């Protein structure tokens with residue numbers, strides 16, 4: 001039954017893919033990615049960060065792909081980060097009756113950059129390929145991308161100006177903005193360690209969502225703060241509000257979110273055997289926003305589909321796929337969107353050691369490509385969602401959930 005995926009023929013994948021990025025306008029690559037390197041930078045860091053797409057290059061890269069897409073792909077600025085970076089939205093098609101809407105979002109955590117590199121390659125294929133599977137996807141699906149939600153975290157620098165990236169955005173707690181008493185505690189997902197004098201604080205955007213996508217704090221809401229991980233977030237970040245506005249425009253049936261375990265792109269993984277963790281259930285819902293069993297089933301089928309597709313590959317280094325630990329996180333994008341009718345899938349790829357970046361990118365690219373194909377062809381309907389629990393559970397060494 002398995003067909004050869006359209007991504008099998010895409011050039012430039014595999015080991016070294018980041019050394020030979022897709023053929024984009026040379027000007028997009030000519031700019032220095034960060035300040036001139038100083039002697040404090042280790043060589044590996046220099047090479048690795050230079051291989052990633054800098055904030056200033058993201059828009060030009062997207063425009064370059066769109067320019068060669070013969071109208072398939074549109075780019076817009078859907079919002080602004082807390083510090084003013086543009087948040088890009090890429091659209092393949094518009095919400096139309098009869099076309100299944102899909103939203104793919106990456107890098108909500110600024111220190112988890114590979115998803116952006118994955119979707120740049122996926123967008124290039126969708127924009128330019130004449131493969132029948134791509135044409136079927138474009139005919140039957142509306143696919144939108146938020147290729148880097150956390151621009152602040154992706155560009156976060158240390159005191160010397162060196163690019164280090166981090167999980168959070170860059171935004172202080174401003175209770176007065178919401179009509180709250182000045183001494184109101186900050187949301188719990190603004191790490192207290194970031195509240196030190198002289199340091200710029202910031203939120204974990206992936207705890208700032210609420211299943212009521214129009215929720216806003218207001219006068220008298222002091223008692224809701226600081227909240228907790230098992231409760232919805234507060235939409236205090238412009239990034240989460242931008243994502244939710246996109247969601248409300250598209251009303252996707254499928255939402256895919258891409259992360260890494262760990263937030264340091266330099267670190268080696270703690271578990272060499274696991275290349276990917278997946279999850280299709282991050283909340284059981286709230287009384288006001290119950291989880292639709294059909295949505296849960298679709299989520300399970302999406303995860304099983306990718307698990308099967310990766311582990312059955314002959315050349316596969318992708319056998320080490322496990323299920324993410326059980327969580328109850330309605331304040332994540334995945335959680336809030338699942339409670340708004342989207343089947344969900346989380347990619348939690350291994351930390352991006354340089355030698356494995358190409359493999360990790362290809363792993364997610366295959367997964368997303370297979371997913372779009374199966375949604376377009378209807379093959380997703382033949383996947384047995386009950387096998388979700390057959391995906392091996394995470395091993396004991398994974399540590400605290402951090403997605």
Ligand SMILES: [Zn+2]
Nearest residue numbers: 109259260403
């Ligand atoms: Zn993450």
